Amino acid sequence: DVRERTLIAVKPDGVQRRLVGQIIQRFEQRGFKLVGLKMLQVSDDLLSQHYCELRTKPFYPRLLEYMTSGPVVVMVWEGHKVVQASRTMVGHTNPLEAQAGTVRGDFSFHVSRNVVHASDSLEGAQREIQLWFQKKELLNWDCFDQILTCE
Ligand code: DAT
Ligand code: MG
16 A cells, blocks of 8 residues: 555654754655654643553653653655554664664664654554644645555
């Protein structure tokens, strides 16, 4: 499905460290299509919905504190198998286990400062995109690059 979409967010540490451009570059370079992008200061309410599955975890309060400590840049990327591909590009949740060449493997060393978020499944991506973006904020634009239109 070339219309598959996923949600990628540069977390506050990534914004602070000026990594936004390099992260966007990796997705563009791979051939995925950017269909939504914005910067925002996240509310506790949005985050508690985003991370609802983690609310019983001991690290959850610190996770909320970190994620609201500054602006995030959130994006929707589109393309064939983009959910799976972007998880691979982002790397293991714990940067110490993330391969070199992944965003986390190249730019971070601690699980509580792992630079970027990527949806972990098709269903998760759909849920998160709806949570973070209004329909009108996502653009369907024509792409004339062949690699993006092959199944
Ligand atoms: P991912 O972000 O790879 O999808 P996740 O959904 O399991 O990982 O967790 C969401 C975020 O919560 C993760 O990016 C960083 C934080 N986190 C996860 N496990 C943690 C831990 N053991 N200690 C501190 N923070 C953790
Ligand atoms: Mg996750």
